[in-house]
Amino acid sequence: MRNLRIVVVNTIIAAGEEDDLVLQGQAARAEALRVGLLEAGYDIVASLPADMYLPERIAQLQPDMIIIDAESDARDVLEHIVMATRDERRPIVMFTQSEDTASMDAAMAAGVTAYIVAGLQSERIKPVLNVALARFKQEQKLLSELHDTRHKLAERKVIERAKGLLMARHQLSEDLAYQKLRNLAMNKNLKLSEVAQRLLDVEDLLG
Template identity: 65%
Template sequence: MSEPLRIVVITSDLVVEDPEDTHALDQAERSRSLRIGLLESGFNLIASLPADVFLTERLAQLQPDMIIVDAESDARDALEHVVMATRDERRPIVMFTNDHDTRTAREAVAAGVSAYIVAGLQAERIRPILDVAMARFEQDQALRRELADTRNELNELSTALKDRKVIDRAKTLLMQRQQLSEEAAYAKLRKTAMDKNLKIVEVAQRMLDVADLLG
């Protein structure tokens, strides 16, 4: 049986100082409902943290599997802190909010949020939402790895082509100046590289540099 997801919730200070502040009371109740829903759904809620300058260090210590941002009017600020805190070690991010601003939603998705949920705190919705968010994150990570591998392959191919051109120029130089065949010129480059414990392309480049210097 797999271990339950270890979740950190990012939220603002939920201490309601004014009992007449209905907005603050509603926000506190939303956050409480979210936590209850997570626990009832079998998730491991390991911490509730503010979105502050210490967030990166705290997440590094806790190593959660997923981050949930519970934000409303301060959604953009909270999201900015979370994105910066997970820049070097990406994790799935789910955002629960009452902010209906479509621009905020677009910014969240562009920043890497796996799921942006408006007014979706019903307990029965939490598990499928987080399951989909995790699947989307894993797919995104797989695509990123594939893209990185493709870039590496292209870089290696580009480097190999450049090296080939340098070696070919050095061979041509030897063939012209020492009246060697192509095979003999390459053999000479290879032997020099072995004797000096260098790569053939390094020997070829040094030879071309000297030739350019002497004219």
């Protein structure tokens, strides 16, 4: 099994101001994260700034997971992450110093899988990412099941409408109308819902 391919998105401000204690702290956090990921055996494919080009870069790199290293307010980062993962969801883990509830809510609403406050010790990184990945897979499974259920309900509704149409037009019983739909589907090598939708489309055209 190959290692997870990870893109790290950081909010570290421009270099050249290392005398600033805040920037030094950010740089130290970024280094601790990098070391922890490498020690855990992950493949860091890129470390990117949270700018307008982020969605395009993530689309090109196709990482398995996105990690956000944010000191505090990460609203701009989240906006870019939302755009970058809008069409293809990925697990997102956010390491931050902010304990603000509003920031946490905003992160979760943006699609962040795990929101980790403080304590960026390298030995914690692997278990945190494992949990985030497992949670993401479970969420995707539930979303897929929900989508399938909605699709089946929509198909059933179409079949019921087509069956009602046949019953009214040909004075058929419900069973005979259903059998007629089944025979049409078998003869045309189509799904029952597809035949039903075609009947409804024709009815709409003819008025």
